[in-house]
Amino acid sequence: MLSLDMENENKNMERKPRFLCLHGFRTSAEIMKTQMHKWPQSVLDKLDLVFLDAPFPCKGKSLVEGIFDPPYYEWFQFNEETTEYYNFDECLQYIEDFMIKHGPFDGLLGFSQGSVLAAALPGLQEKGIALTKVPKVKFVIIIAGIKSRSPLLAEKAYFPPISCPSLHFLGEKDFLKHFGKQLLEYFVEPVAIYHSKGHTVPRLDDKSLNTVMNFIEKIQKDISENNE
Template sequence: MVNPTTTNPISKMKKSKILCLHGALLKEELQIWPSNVLERMDLVFIDAPFRVEDEDFPAFSWIHAQVLSQLDTTQMNIMFNESIAYIEEAMIKLGPFDGVLGMSMGACVAATLPGMQAQGVALTKVQDLQFVMVISGSKLDCLGPEVPKLAENAFSSLIQIPSLHSFGENDFTKLTAIELLDFFLDPFVIFHSGGHEVPELDEKGLKVMKSFLDKVQASFAAPKAIRSLM
């Protein structure tokens, strides 16, 4: 006879608090995920710090496209440093956070954070990230020949925290997204038939997502000495 008080231990664990890069558009796009996935995450959204003035609707950027197109290395470094400081400030004010999630350029930024934090050049005032979720993202060198100085060694060592990577068959970042996988230990991958977008989770994608969430949330209950080895 089944004990009616017995429940799945995973379901009793706290939600993963995740800083999302960035904003209202990403919040809307993530609603395509089923409720039994979203209810396991406490999602907090922030816009990038720099307003894109030539758009007809509110748009924001981590590094202005004009700066990248002009190969203005000095200004690129200034803007990237300000973006990372802005993210850390948000983490202090709104956190603590277990992980980060990014889409497109936000994913490129998110992917660099664990390595920079491990090196002590960023996010030094907040707790260590436990995982990262990268949607249609790649290394920052996809933006041009110069990588922001702060992030130049972000992938010099294998990133060992759990990571989830999602990209599509028709995604213009597909090749660079695949290359990014080599810099993470045992990455979880959702490969879909779409493009540069938050994917609708089919049966296979949902299985990967749930396995990823099970892994990161199981670590919350582990003793610290054990958690550091997971």
């Protein structure tokens, strides 16, 4: 029995960090899964990635039409200035319901519109506004990140600064890179990877691969220590 207990303990120690992956605006879980395969298998093998479709069918043209097949989804809607969000509370409840049913999750990985959620949810959870029925979000990975321009959400989500470890990917040709750089200011110790591409999931060169592996090693260590 002792050897079986030790074996189970080792399995817990070696558990992969589990991330809920939130795709971009008017895309899908399947599309994001394809995008993430730009990363080496050596990285993907160290993470347990779960992909979720957003709750609302696409209400307009998708920028990925002709590149990826439909259906397309969106997490929430917004006004022309992107300062007001619609159906946002319904979106948060939808994510929490999924996390209750399919969790627990260690962290969130968000791309583009999904990054708005991934970046905001730890702060909203800390204040008891969202994800109140699931374990604390311990890590976030932000790809093509966007700081929310909604004053109401920003006030609730980013103050005080977010303390959980975060990894950010910022493209030099990303038309939204300004908002991604702003987002760094609201995390206590953000790790940033800059790449030469645009609004996309980037491939990893040797330098960025090393940074990603170091980040995974750090969060894996945190998970193992918490299991002791």
